[in-house]
Amino acid sequence: MVIPVNQLRARGYRLTPQRLAILRVLNQVGTHRTPQEVYNLALKEIPGITEATVYRTLSFLTAQGLVLEAHVGNGQLVYECAEQVHHHLVCRACQATSMVDYADLQGVFRDLEQKTGYLIDSRHVALLGLCPDCQDKTEHTTNGKGER
C-alpha cells in the first residue's frame, strides 16, 4: 500500500514530513486511533511535532479522503487509514467493534438519495448497540418482551 504522494501535490498541497509520518503511523497500526495516540506515535518519528499539527493533519487527511474518522460511542473521535472503506457496529457495553461491509449500507444510501435528492457519501458510519456477548450478560434483567 502506497502513500499517494502525487495526489496531494497534484492538488496543490505540500508533502510534509509531519503528514507522511502520520500517514505512516496510521498505516502501521491498521486500526482506529485517537488523536492523542497518533500524537504519541508520531512523536517517535518527528520529535518536534505538536498536538495542534496532529489535529490539523488528521482533519486535513480526512478531508482529502486518505483517512477515515468516526465517533465510536465513547465520545472520542478516532482515525484510521482509508485503504478499504467500511462501517462499524459498536457495543455500548463492552466497546467491542465489528466491521460492516461498505456495500451493506449502499442500498439504503441509494434509496435515501432517491427520496431526498441528497448525495450521501458517509464512508465510515458507526452504529451502536449490544454485541452478542453483552446481550447474554443482560438477559436476566429482561423479560423477553422487548420493552424499552
Added chain:
Amino acid sequence: MVIPVNQLRARGYRLTPQRLAILRVLNQVGTHRTPQEVYNLALKEIPGITEATVYRTLSFLTAQGLVLEAHVGNGQLVYECAEQVHHHLVCRACQATSMVDYADLQGVFRDLEQKTGYLIDSRHVALLGLCPDCQDKTEHTTNGKGER
C-alpha cells in the same frame, strides 16, 4: 408533551431543578442544540447552574432515552428532546440538515442484526453528503463521470 417525572424517580434517579430546566429548554427549542447553547438557555432558568452539570445532565438524559445526541459533521455534539426518534442527512458544504424517517433505516438494521448477532439501537444517526443545492453549486467543477 409531558416530562416523564415518574420514569426517572421510578428508576431511582432524582428529579432535580437542573434536570427539569434542561429538559424544558430542549423541549422548547425543538431542534438540535450544542451543550454551550443549552447551558446559556438553562442559565436563564437556573442562574447558578454550571457547565459541568449541563454536560453531565445531557449525557444522563441521553442514557435514559429522554434526549437524543448526534455528531452532525461540524465536530460539535448536539442534543435534542427525544419525542420522536429519527435520523438525519447533513450537508457537508452548507450544514443543512434534513430528517430521515426512523423506519427508513430499520430494514438495514434488521438485516445487520441477522448477519452479526448484534442488537442495533442507534436512534439518531447522521449521514453526511451534499444537499441538492450544494450539488448544483459544485456541478461545474465535476465532469459528470463521478470520479472521487
Added chain:
DNA sequence: TTGCTTATTGCAAATAGTTGCAATAACGAG
C-alpha cells in the same frame, strides 16, 4: 542551485469538555 511564493508548522492563548471531591438537597421512611 538559488530565490520566491505561500502552504504549513510551532507556539501560546483560547475554548471545550471531563473528573474528583466535599457540600448540598431529593425523597422515602418513620
Added chain:
DNA sequence: CTCGTTATTGCAACTATTTGCAATAAGCAA
C-alpha cells in the same frame, strides 16, 4: 414534618481540541 441516606451539584483542577499569528520550509521557476 423531620431525619438519614446517598444521588447530584458546584467548584476547581485537569485534559482535550481549536485558533491566530509569526516563523518555517515545500515546491516551483529560473
